[in-house]
Amino acid sequence: xxxxxKIGIIGLGTVGTGVVKVxxxxxxxxxxxxxxxxxxxKRSVEVNFLTDDPFVIANHPEIDIVVEVAGGVNPxxxxxxxxxxxxxxxxxxxxxxLAKHGAELFDLANEHNVxxxxxxxxxGGIPIISPIKNALRANKFTRVAGILNGTTNYxxxxxxxxxxxxxxxxxxxxxxxxxxxxxxxxxEGFDTMYKIATLANIVFGKRIDVNKIYRxxxxxxxxxxxxxxxxxxxxxxxxxxxxxxxxxxxxxxxxMLIPVENVIxxxxxxxxxxxxxxxxxxxxxxxxxGAGEFPTASSVVGDIxxxxxxxxxxxxxxxxxxxxxxxxxxxxNILDTKSCYYISINAENRVGTIxxxxxxxxxxxxxxxxxxxxxxxQDGTAQVIVVTEIASERDMQNALTxxxxxxxxxxxxxRAM
Amino acid sequence: xxxxxKIGIIGLGTVGTGVVKVxxxxxxxxxxxxxxxxxxxKRSVEVNFLTDDPFVIANHPEIDIVVEVAGGVNPxxxxxxxxxxxxxxxxxxxxxxLAKHGAELFDLANEHNVxxxxxxxxxGGIPIISPIKNALRANKFTRVAGILNGTTNYxxxxxxxxxxxxxxxxxxxxxxxxxxxxxxxxxEGFDTMYKIATLANIVFGKRIDVNKIYRxxxxxxxxxxxxxxxxxxxxxxxxxxxxxxxxxxxxxxxxMLIPVENVIxxxxxxxxxxxxxxxxxxxxxxxxxGAGEFPTASSVVGDIxxxxxxxxxxxxxxxxxxxxxxxxxxxxNILDTKSCYYISINAENRVGTIxxxxxxxxxxxxxxxxxxxxxxxQDGTAQVIVVTEIASERDMQNALTxxxxxxxxxxxxxRAM
Numbered sequence: 001x002x003x004x005x006k007i008g009i010i011g012l013g014t015v016g017t018g019v020v021k022v023x024x025x026x027x028x029x030x031x032x033x034x035x036x037x038x039x040x041x042k043r044s045v046e047v048n049f050l051t052d053d054p055f056v057i058a059n060h061p062e063i064d065i066v067v068e069v070a071g072g073v074n075p076x077x078x079x080x081x082x083x084x085x086x087x088x089x090x091x092x093x094x095x096x097x098l099a100k101h102g103a104e105l106f107d108l109a110n111e112h113n114v115x116x117x118x119x120x121x122x123x124g125g126i127p128i129i130s131p132i133k134n135a136l137r138a139n140k141f142t143r144v145a146g147i148l149n150g151t152t153n154y155x156x157x158x159x160x161x162x163x164x165x166x167x168x169x170x171x172x173x174x175x176x177x178x179x180x181x182x183x184x185x186x187x188e189g190f191d192t193m194y195k196i197a198t199l200a201n202i203v204f205g206k207r208i209d210v211n212k213i214y215r216x217x218x219x220x221x222x223x224x225x226x227x228x229x230x231x232x233x234x235x236x237x238x239x240x241x242x243x244x245x246x247x248x249x250x251x252x253x254x255x256m257l258i259p260v261e262n263v264i265x266x267x268x269x270x271x272x273x274x275x276x277x278x279x280x281x282x283x284x285x286x287x288x289x290g291a292g293e294f295p296t297a298s299s300v301v302g303d304i305x306x307x308x309x310x311x312x313x314x315x316x317x318x319x320x321x322x323x324x325x326x327x328x329x330x331x332x333n334i335l336d337t338k339s340c341y342y343i344s345i346n347a348e349n350r351v352g353t354i355x356x357x358x359x360x361x362x363x364x365x366x367x368x369x370x371x372x373x374x375x376x377x378q379d380g381t382a383q384v385i386v387v388t389e390i391a392s393e394r395d396m397q398n399a400l401t402x403x404x405x406x407x408x409x410x411x412x413x414x415r416a417m
Numbered sequence: 418x419x420x421x422x423k424i425g426i427i428g429l430g431t432v433g434t435g436v437v438k439v440x441x442x443x444x445x446x447x448x449x450x451x452x453x454x455x456x457x458x459k460r461s462v463e464v465n466f467l468t469d470d471p472f473v474i475a476n477h478p479e480i481d482i483v484v485e486v487a488g489g490v491n492p493x494x495x496x497x498x499x500x501x502x503x504x505x506x507x508x509x510x511x512x513x514x515l516a517k518h519g520a521e522l523f524d525l526a527n528e529h530n531v532x533x534x535x536x537x538x539x540x541g542g543i544p545i546i547s548p549i550k551n552a553l554r555a556n557k558f559t560r561v562a563g564i565l566n567g568t569t570n571y572x573x574x575x576x577x578x579x580x581x582x583x584x585x586x587x588x589x590x591x592x593x594x595x596x597x598x599x600x601x602x603x604x605e606g607f608d609t610m611y612k613i614a615t616l617a618n619i620v621f622g623k624r625i626d627v628n629k630i631y632r633x634x635x636x637x638x639x640x641x642x643x644x645x646x647x648x649x650x651x652x653x654x655x656x657x658x659x660x661x662x663x664x665x666x667x668x669x670x671x672x673m674l675i676p677v678e679n680v681i682x683x684x685x686x687x688x689x690x691x692x693x694x695x696x697x698x699x700x701x702x703x704x705x706x707g708a709g710e711f712p713t714a715s716s717v718v719g720d721i722x723x724x725x726x727x728x729x730x731x732x733x734x735x736x737x738x739x740x741x742x743x744x745x746x747x748x749x750n751i752l753d754t755k756s757c758y759y760i761s762i763n764a765e766n767r768v769g770t771i772x773x774x775x776x777x778x779x780x781x782x783x784x785x786x787x788x789x790x791x792x793x794x795q796d797g798t799a800q801v802i803v804v805t806e807i808a809s810e811r812d813m814q815n816a817l818t819x820x821x822x823x824x825x826x827x828x829x830x831x832r833a834m
Contacts, residue, residue: 022697026555125697125699125701126701127553127701129552130551130552134547134551135536135544135719136715136719137722137723138714138715138722263684263704267680278715279711280435280542280711280712280714280718281715284704284705285705286701287680288699288701288702289698289700292699294698297697298555298695298697301697302554305554305555306551306554
């Protein structure tokens with residue numbers, strides 16, 4: 001048994017508990033100890049020793065791999081730096097830490113000849129990091145887009161299926177444990193932003209400045225928007241998107257209208273999905289559970305076993321698991337991107353309103369593909385839904401300003417795929 | 418440049434040509450020569466030397482990897498055995514050879530310390546073999562099901578969308594080059610059978626006897642069946658399925674009705690898809706192009722680069738790329754499997770027919786979930802569509818025999834997911 005791989009776990013919440021349970025089937029992995037917030041709390045799994053100090057794990061002489069499933073930047077940034085300096089490999093699900101301080105951590109890991117694996121940080125149980133680095137390594141990618149947050153996908157699905165409001169869905173999701181008491185990280189798109197940054201990093205081989213990513217959440221999506229989108233043949237999903245535009249990278253997070261012909265529109269409830277486009281492969285999509293105790297543990301334990309299969313035979317670690325790129329991507333400002341747009345408008349119900357909308361758009365080089373009047377509201381205004389062809393965000397923002405100046409109320413602007 | 422990896426290619430058809438084109442971006446890989454049927458034919462790619470004898474490639478002293486994209490059992494079985502004995506690694510897309518003689522080839526490869534990689538053999542450009550062996554390695558799988566043949570999926574999609582017959586679709590697919598002049602391998606399910614055998618082999622870690630796989634193609638699917646299925650909320654797809662039933666393996670190939678809520682029902686045209694179910698991951702699905710010059714080259718070149726990244730640093734080859742299981746799966750006879758069923762029936766249009774169908778099914782322990790009379794045909798018979806709950810194939814075959822004895826004409830029996 002001298003060949004056992006020894007791990008320490010930081011965090012015994014949902015994912016950490018799942019990891020301990022799954023590892024019961026892998027006697028070649030020994031859990032030395034775990035760090036938890038409350039060492040006296042009763043738990044469904046047993047671990048040799050518990051500590052409430054993560055540095056005890058990071059400094060423990062017997063531990064080969066630190067499994068970090070606690071999340072957050074502080075103190076995990078310093079904890080993992082300590083572990084790396086102690087020549088421990090890292091397996092982490094911490095997308096926020098990777099998105100904000102990945103560059104520093106990967107450099108340090110290279111310096112100390114250890115690896116950081118993070119399959120669980122993006123899309124939970126769906127294998128995506130490893131396929132990009134392995135089976136798809138012959139490809140140059142042009143685009144990655146995904147439904148990367150299960151909570152918001154659940155809310156949007158329920159809004160559509162049960163025709164209820166965002167707030168009602170959020171409450172229900174909170175009651176079911178799908179959304180947290182403070183749902184900001186999910187519903188404002190932060191979680192998706194960290195994940196698309198982590199994905200874009202490996203898909204395009206460039207470092208990403210997470211502060212430059214345009215981000216919009218789902219709190220402004222109304223049940224009306226969902227219904228109008230449906231009538232026009234779309235579903236609304238919160239999308240993390242990163243695509244090449246020449247030498248620049250267009251990376252952003254916002255709700256999108258997805259045509260129902262696109263398979264990603266059909267990924268409902270808490271499921272995640274990632275679409276990749278590249279040469280030579282073309283377009284492929286992976287879908288599955290993006291969170292949860294066991295799916296996430298599948299990815300964490302997969303990473304642990306990947307390290308084990310390497311270090312048991314030699315001191316050589318897969319070069320592919322390193323992060324060797326140092327150049328930052330040239331990230332586009334949202335105003336320099338292009339999209340199709342859905343615009344929900346309230347306008348005075350008089351002759352010429354639709355013509356006005358059309359002429360303001362035309363003046364700003366925006367072609368309309370669809371314009372529908374949705375009837376008269378109680379206040380006498382007419383609701384008009386416009387869908388545009390592909391247009392520049394700058395032109396679109398100029399058109400919106402002009403429409404507002406002319407007394408037209410913009411209920412919502414949602415980009416479309 | 419002493420570190421260049423040297424390959425020989427057998428087959429310069431669509432896939433082989435794609436591989437040569439893609440490798441132009443990888444100067445670390447050198448193509449020594451290629452084997453083709455006709456060495457004087459004009460080609461869109463250039464290779465150092467051409468031969469029409471595959472053994473020249475298998476015996477060439479400079480070649481490190483033999484890339485076999487010619488297909489077929491003869492002479493490739495002997496060619497690859499020769500190459501392996503010459504200590505060459507193999508990258509192949511030959512699902513028929515792997516399904517029929519994989520055991521022999523993998524044993525020989527282990528003996529000679531070389532690997533056989535075959536990502537391109539199943540689902541073209543979709544990474545599936547490598548994710549199962551790598552990111553998903555913590556899982557015990559219970560089920561794999563897939564749309565594994567693009568030609569038949571194209572035909573079924575067109576039959577549905579354009580409401581035309583199988584024969585009309587086949588002709589169109591042949592004109593477009595999606596189907597071969599002799600379409601047997603695709604439309605009778607042989608191609609899907611080889612692929613599900615290859616998949617089941619690694620998903621369940623057991624050898625598969627391809628001769629014991631139940632197989633049905635799509636030639637009996639009528640435009641009526643497709644329409645009736647649609648009315649009931651299903652699409653018809655040709656499915657390769659392998660699932661555990663206790664210690665036995667239920668592995669088969671046949672058309673299936675898929676509920677439209679199941680994402681796999683929406684994988685249309687020439688796309689492929691693979692659904693996996695396991696613990697701890699749950700259910701995941703991969704979809705993308707299952708064939709074609711460039712998607713398939715993505716997988717072939719991915720395998721070549723995987724071998725390169727291993728052998729450039731040491732003489733150690735990934736243990737995961739070996740095939741170390743020797744036990745054969747206990748494959749169920751189709752009569753011992755269970756499914757839901759769709760039955761299209763022609764019966765005399767008289768009182769009691771539906772009652773008769775119901776009572777014969779009930780007598781054979783088959784519960785019906787749906788029974789619809791589809792109107793009277795010109796010959797005076799009534800068409801009745803029955804969908805059952807899950808039932809045993811043996812019971813179902815007994816019920817069909819009994820119904821036929823009572824003068825009822827069975828147009829088609831299609832299993833449902």
